[in-house]
Amino acid sequence: MADNDGITRRFGYVAFDSESEPAEGFASVSGQPAKRISSIYELPTDVIWWTNITFDAFYKKSDAWRSPWLRHDKYLVVSPKDVLKEWGMNPNDTEVTQAAPIISEFFSRIMQMSFRLIRDVNPRSRMEDVFIGRFLREDMRCVLPEAEYPKSEAATIIKSGNAWQEFTQTGVSPVRGGRWVMLRRPRVSYAQEMFHTPIPRGPFEFYGRSEIRSVAKDKMKWVLENENPCIAEVTINRIDGDIAPIYGFGNAMEKEKRIARSWVAHPELVVMDHFTSIDIKSLYMGAEYDLLGPNLPEPVKDFLSSKYTEISWSAGVVAETLWRACALGEEKSKVQGEDRAHTSWQGVWIKGADKANMFLTAMQLAEKGFSVVSYGLGWVRAAVLEEDIPDLIRHGLTLGLLPQISDLPKGLFANDRQVPWKGDVSSMALAQFTLTGNRDLLWGMDTIPLLGRKQRKQTFIELMKKYGGR
Numbered sequence: 001m002a003d004n005d006g007i008t009r010r011f012g013y014v015a016f017d018s019e020s021e022p023a024e025g026f027a028s029v030s031g032q033p034a035k036r037i038s039s040i041y042e043l044p045t046d047v048i049w050w051t052n053i054t055f056d057a058f059y060k061k062s063d064a065w066r067s068p069w070l071r072h073d074k075y076l077v078v079s080p081k082d083v084l085k086e087w088g089m090n091p092n093d094t095e096v097t098q099a100a101p102i103i104s105e106f107f108s109r110i111m112q113m114s115f116r117l118i119r120d121v122n123p124r125s126r127m128e129d130v131f132i133g134r135f136l137r138e139d140m141r142c143v144l145p146e147a148e149y150p151k152s153e154a155a156t157i158i159k160s161g162n163a164w165q166e167f168t169q170t171g172v173s174p175v176r177g178g179r180w181v182m183l184r185r186p187r188v189s190y191a192q193e194m195f196h197t198p199i200p201r202g203p204f205e206f207y208g209r210s211e212i213r214s215v216a217k218d219k220m221k222w223v224l225e226n227e228n229p230c231i232a233e234v235t236i237n238r239i240d241g242d243i244a245p246i247y248g249f250g251n252a253m254e255k256e257k258r259i260a261r262s263w264v265a266h267p268e269l270v271v272m273d274h275f276t277s278i279d280i281k282s283l284y285m286g287a288e289y290d291l292l293g294p295n296l297p298e299p300v301k302d303f304l305s306s307k308y309t310e311i312s313w314s315a316g317v318v319a320e321t322l323w324r325a326c327a328l329g330e331e332k333s334k335v336q337g338e339d340r341a342h343t344s345w346q347g348v349w350i351k352g353a354d355k356a357n358m359f360l361t362a363m364q365l366a367e368k369g370f371s372v373v374s375y376g377l378g379w380v381r382a383a384v385l386e387e388d389i390p391d392l393i394r395h396g397l398t399l400g401l402l403p404q405i406s407d408l409p410k411g412l413f414a415n416d417r418q419v420p421w422k423g424d425v426s427s428m429a430l431a432q433f434t435l436t437g438n439r440d441l442l443w444g445m446d447t448i449p450l451l452g453r454k455q456r457k458q459t460f461i462e463l464m465k466k467y468g469g470r
Helices: 055-061 080-086 094-121 136-144 152-157 189-194 209-213 220-226 266-272 298-305 314-323 344-366 384-399 425-435 439-446 453-468
Strands: 008-017 021-029 034-037 047-051 181-182 198-199 205-207 230-239 263-265 278-287 287-289 369-374 379-384
Touching: 008 094, 021 047, 021 094, 047 094, 047 209, 080 094, 094 136, 094 298, 094 314, 136 266, 136 278, 136 314, 152 266, 189 298, 189 314, 189 344, 189 425, 198 344, 209 278, 220 266, 220 278, 230 266, 263 266, 266 278, 266 344, 314 439, 344 369, 344 379, 344 384, 379 384, 384 425, 425 439, 439 453
Parallel strands: 008 047
Antiparallel strands: 008 021, 021 034, 181 379, 198 287, 205 278, 230 263, 230 278, 369 379
C-alpha cells in the first residue's frame, strides 16, 4: 500500500549463507527481526532486498539478477560490511540475527531519502519506475543536470584507467602485523566540495602536437595557465622518487585490466606539475569553466546544505551517491552503434579532483610516517600497528578525516569534551558524535532528514537532551 510519501515498497536485507548463491539465509524487513529462510521464494515481493551477494556472483555466477526485487552488495556506495564497520561492529563476529535488522534499517532510510529527493525534483516520479538500475547512483542521476559526453574519437579515450583512476593502490608496503584503518572526509561536506569543483563546458576542440607547437613554446605552461579546460595526452618522463609510490600514476587495480594511462585532466595536471616532468602530445580543449553546484535543482541544493543532512549518516551516503552519479558513463540506450565514454567531460574533472584531493591528503599522512596503502572517493586507507592507531586518528582530524567507529580505541575521546576537529566547520557535530562513539545519539540524528521540516528542530533538541551528555 502506498503511503502519503509515495513509498510503494518496503525495504529489507538478506544475508545469504553463501555470498555467491541466493539460497538459504536470514532476512529482515526494516523494523522487523531477522528470520530464517530456505529460498528466495519465501521473500515478500513488495520489498526491495539488499543482499550480501557479490556483484560478480549476482550477474555472472548465479541467476540472482533474474529476481527484480534483489540487489547485490555494491548497489549502494557502501557495502553491508561497511555499514557494520562504520557503526562500530565487526562483520566477522557480529551475529547475523543482530546485524541483519540494523543493515535493513539503514537501507530503508537511504532508499526513502533517495526517493523523496527524486520526488521533490520530479513530483510525478513513481518508485516502480525509479529503482531499476544496477546501482542506486544510476537511479539518482535523474536529479542531476544533463551531462556532456565525449563522442567519436574522444569517447575512445575517456575510459577508466586511461583518463582517470577510480581509486589508487599505492606502491607502499603495508606495515607487517598492522591493521588497515580507513579515514574519510565527511560525506556531505565532501559532496559539496565535489559539486563546486570547476567543470568544463563544450564544445571540445582537438589539438595535435603541431597545433600546440604553433601556439606555445612551453606546452605544459600553456596548458596549465590556459583559462579553457584541457585534458591532455601525456608522457611522464620523470616522477620524484619519494612521491611516485604514493601517486601511483596509472597503477592497475586488476591483473586482467592493466591499462597504460595516457590522459590527464586539468585538476591532476596542476598537482602533477610539482613533482613530474611531463611531455604533452595532444589535448582536447573545452569552451569554458563552470560549476555544477549552482545548477543543481533547488531540492538537491536544499538537501545538501541542511544542517540535519550533515549529521545524518544515511543522508551522507545519499550525498556521496549524488556526486558519484555525476561521473557515470553514458547510458547505453543513448548510444547508437558508437563508442561509449565511461564518463562525461564533467565526470573526468570530478574524478581528477578527487584523485588530486586525496593524493595530497595521503602525502600528508605519509610524511608523518604512516603507510598509506590506498586512497580515493573521499577516503584514505593506512596500515598501522595497533598502538599507532590513536596517532593516526588524531593526525587525521587535523586533515579533516574521520575514522570508522569500529577503529576507534575505547575512551580515546571523552563525551564531555570537544574533540580536536580541524575539518569543515559544518561537520563539527558529526565529528563530535562519531569520535565519542555516541551511537544512540547518531542513530536518532540519522532519522531527522526523514521527518517533516517542522519536526526536525524539536527532535534534534530532544535527542541532545537525552543523549548529548553535555
